[in-house]
Amino acid sequence: MKKTMMGNYAASWGAQLARVQVIAAYPITPQTLIVEKLSDIVADGELDAKFIKVESEHSAMAACIGASATGARAYTATSAQGLALMHEMLHWAGLARLPIVMTNVNRAMAPGWSIWADQNDSLSQRDTGWMQIYASSAQEILDSTLIGYKVSEKVLLPTLISFDAFFLSHTMEVVDMPEIELIDKYLPPYKPDYKMDVNDPRSFGALTDEQYYYEFRYKMQKAMDEAVDIIKEAGKEYEKITGRAYGLVHPYRCEDADMILVTSGTIADTTNVAVDELRAEGKKVGNLRIRVIRPYPKKEILEVVKGVKKLAVIDRNISPGYSGIFSQELKSALYNEVDIPVRSYIAGLGGRDVKIEDIKDMANDALKNDAPNDLIWKGVKI
């Protein structure tokens, strides 16, 4: 069934289709619509779930962890300050190996107070043991929620689905809602091997000395490694029932490209248009959208970029004192594998619009200039 909806509602309906059983959430702009809609859905009896209206995001994540530990499917959504407040519990969910799925609307961190698009909130949580997906359409938000649970419940790692504030959270798109019967087959009820069970009393997360902790970390890494293929399989299986394909990276006109732009989020969508225009001008440019950043799709990226003459990364995020985070990660993936110069651009922080023209500017700059530059701030007014 096709429906016109905001990106935020695609997250709510994704959670409904996933038949989440426990929701614990706290409001924050621009996420609020997601949980307001879910409140309605639960109150109307359209979803058989318990909604805990917690007093903070820290508690939202803790409640999801508790529910998930008993074997229930748990969901929450947040943004920026809320995600940062959860930080301690994000590690907890990751190390407890609980398949929670969370939506995060990418919003700039304060101060100054900003409610606009910026990826620094979720990228600050990169090392907490969550798989991380960056969506670039409302359809993808809904689909990723379902794929997210499928993958999480298999590898026992939580999934964070992020998308840009307002550009995606509050814009309307036509979204295809898959039939629930299909989804029920795709995503059967969660049945973990280990859970809190009074007939099999165990202690979870006890004092762990170096005899065991090290191996816990090793196993987490193995699960992340395995997740690469499982994400692909889950994407293929999803394509079979919906016709929509999802991988870890989404190349656009990359096959014969001399230069590839590397992007994520809504900038990636705009970049596809910029690529078409540049191609019309005879410039052989492609766009590689990084959809999943954890696990890092190193092999998949190398397959696309090998043979290309140059790469240009556009980051709507910054690791102060170094560079854009997608850029750092790309460079480390190339090292020892292929020798391709990379130019790194920062753009659109705090929700500044990144237009087709801006992307073409960056692409032309990258095409002209050979020497890789550490960092180029697109349109900075200083």
Place this chain on the structure above:
Amino acid sequence: MRLTIPEHEIMTPGHLACQGCGGSLAMRYALKVFGKDTMLSIPACCWAVIDGPFPYTAVNVPLFHTAFETAAIMASGIKAGLMVQGKDTTNVVAFAGDGGTFDIGIQAISGAAERNDDVTYIVYDNEAYMNTGIQRSSATPHGAWTTTTPVKHYKKGPKKNMAEIMAAHRIPYTATASVGYPEDFCKKLEKAKNTKGFKFIHVLAPCPTGWKYDPRYTIKLAKLAVQTNYFPLYEIIDGIHYKQTIKVKERKPLKEYLKYQGRFKHLLEDEVQFLQDFIDENYGLLSMKFE
């Protein structure tokens, strides 16, 4: 007389508590009453260690170790998870120290209490952060030494009144208890178990290591705290009906309680008197509420 303390043991020996630990006794009684159909949420505190290292456990019921400030909401999350799976009868108990309750965890407790989530919250109060080496908490009494309130700057100001804070939430059941009065404690645990909604039990749990006393005095001190009116035993139904459960005919002088404990050793006569007056005043205010 009918035995009010269940005979069966759920907690096992071999746990890691210090000799004479009041907190381990509190858990032993709690599990006796709550039984096997129980799940525990335990934050950072001595009990995060007492239960034993991975892969051991001493409680014999499912236990989820959680972050310092999340005992209450973790219990709520577990309860919600069980309810959506039709396991409504399982008791979910948060079991936390005074630091995790009076200080860092109070926000999540207030949230769970206001929502009236159907869980029991037990705070075993040893009046300081013992796990990290005896630092003051807002449950540390006036006059006490801790490693962050050294003798020259001993703790000033009263202990936070947690029972009153909980009662102000109008939760169905709030009680104080002492491991020195196990029948009274078990009755309260039983009431909590049989009441729907958020239940809060504040149990005084003497700590020989932190209070600097000979471990053989744990029960003696847990009784003296009550007999001196330092820690009156009562319950509050729906946040308004106060009932004293252990009546003290003639209160003993506070000195009797203080003299066993190294943490009060430095107190001069006038400070002891100040503390005595404060305890009497506090008790006076409380006793006016008893029905």
